[in-house]
Amino acid sequence: MRTRVNRTLLFLIGLILLAVGCAVLIGGLDLPRHWGFSLPSWWPYRGPHDVLLSANARTRYRKDSWWWPVVIGVLAVLAVAALFWLLAQFRDRRLGQVLVHSDDDGDVVLRGRAMERALAADAAELPGVLGAEVLLTGGRTRPRAGVRLQLDRHARPAGVVSDLGGRVLAEARASTGLTEFPAVARLRVERHRARRVE
Template identity: 80%
Template sequence: MRTPVNRTLLCLAGLVLLAVGCAVLIGGLDLPRRWGFALPSWWSYRGPHDVLLDVRARTRYRKEGWWWPAVIGGLAVLAVAALFWLLAQFRHRGPGRMLVHSGEDGDVVLRGRAMEQALAADAAELPGVLGADALLTGGRTRPRVEMRMLLDRFAGPAEVVSELDGRVLAEARTSTGVDWLPAEVRLQAERHRARRVR
């Protein structure tokens, strides 16, 4: 959930809401008169008596019973969705850092994202694998791996899983010093057109 695109969208949405809120507060608190500055001609809210909707806009659907409940309900759903989106930015399913025992040199702290990238890169180099993605879940002492792998159309799933367990996951267990690193792997075959046989 915490991808750069997601952060950018969240930042832009926050800036837009902040700008709209400041525009309303400047007029609502009558700051131009109090602080002695002039607002541009296109500024909508100039004083505390300005309203968001004029009389015509407020009374246009007054006879329709569905209008205001629909508006309030839509805004409530939007606010709840935005709140969940914001809270999802602080949720991390996997260990942020792992403690790696390196013998005489002491312990090394390994970022969980670096571990995910290393697992994905190693898995992508296996024969028959076109691409891989890894996600660490679980706690710092009991990590788990969720992987998605795109296979070549001629690759055997059993061989790929065997290579993944015997090479990639074994090396990850050895390098991090964990005895137990279970993995859930989702395999997807490359899409291709069926060849016509004559």
């Protein structure tokens, strides 16, 4: 989810900057005169002597009482949003450790990535599964699993989900001593060309 939001925001910001940069460069380099084309009437920068903001545009609303509160409010919202976005990049949702209960040796700490690899390996061995990825989130004593499965085109999704819950997750819950081990599975079927029937 975070990766998708980042890509969308970066795409939109890049698109806006590209559009503004092209508008400024076309007028600043006087390309219409050099290359022999005309700009539409709404084009903001028409020649190398145009300024980005005219004196009238810069000072039009300064005497209005609402101008400075709006400017400061918008800038504050943008700054807070940028700060939250920056902090979200450093927050790792992946679970680092899982607390395993043992009657003999007390509690044992299991590395989250090791458990993810074990679960992915077990899930990849299920019938009809070509590949598996597992991401553990939640707390040390209450982990949650996000499972992504790549299925063979002949696989039965209902059977795969049943095997995942009844075998892989049940064994993981029993071996770690967890009372519950919620999971969300996302299934993706292998792409294939449709067969032509004549």
